Amino acid sequence: MTNVLHRPSSIGLRSASFGQSTAPPESLTILRLVPSDSEKTAPHGWLQLYRTRDQMKLTVEHLIRELSAHGVSLPTGDVRIGSFGDSEEQSASLIALIVAGTKRGTCSLLWSWHYESAVIPKVGDIEIVLDWHERPVLVRRTINLEIVPFDRITASFAASEGEGDLSLQYWQAEHWRFFTEECRRIGRVADQSMPLVCESFEVLHVLAPAD
Numbered sequence: 001m002t003n004v005l006h007r008p009s010s011i012g013l014r015s016a017s018f019g020q021s022t023a024p025p026e027s028l029t030i031l032r033l034v035p036s037d038s039e040k041t042a043p044h045g046w047l048q049l050y051r052t053r054d055q056m057k058l059t060v061e062h063l064i065r066e067l068s069a070h071g072v073s074l075p076t077g078d079v080r081i082g083s084f085g086d087s088e089e090q091s092a093s094l095i096a097l098i099v100a101g102t103k104r105g106t107c108s109l110l111w112s113w114h115y116e117s118a119v120i121p122k123v124g125d126i127e128i129v130l131d132w133h134e135r136p137v138l139v140r141r142t143i144n145l146e147i148v149p150f151d152r153i154t155a156s157f158a159a160s161e162g163e164g165d166l167s168l169q170y171w172q173a174e175h176w177r178f179f180t181e182e183c184r185r186i187g188r189v190a191d192q193s194m195p196l197v198c199e200s201f202e203v204l205h206v207l208a209p210a211d
Helices: 037-041 053-069 088-099 110-115 155-160 168-186
Strands: 002-006 027-032 078-083 105-109 126-130 136-149 195-206
Touching: 053 078, 053 126, 053 136, 088 136, 088 195, 105 110, 105 155, 105 168, 110 168, 110 195, 155 168, 155 195
Parallel strands: 078 126
Antiparallel strands: 002 027, 027 078, 105 195, 126 136, 136 195
């Protein structure tokens, strides 16, 4: 079963976490994986791709085949492609935080999902994360998701994003700056009650991209 969704801009996420162009993202494809016999018995542990639906479909399928060929099996669920950061430096930094276990949270602006007519993530979604050079570096799965107003973000969630000094104050300053720009892009005005899609995730696989 194949579903199509859009990935709006987000900080830290990715996904929400796209960022090699200022143009709005095209559709991303989500694939429903059917568990194989081996998956039934074996344990399982922000890139903006501006491409057409057909191109993205091929990319997702290709990545799934490539991972499988290297012994990486994905559990049953909806699979998407995503990335983190809006520059090569930030992408590398955020991925390093995830690999180190420091970053286990990310958020995006709910208004952006509405603006892009997109389906928001849900618990159980799987994401193949690419680095700035579009190489797969890890696989993550959403384990919790809440819609939270900007001014109701907790210190614990801010720390889970793993950035800066991990303080709520740092989180508020950086995300207010980012979401102010994002609101300008979609024709909204940032305010303290703007709704955020807050994800907590687990890492299923850390991959070693080929040079």
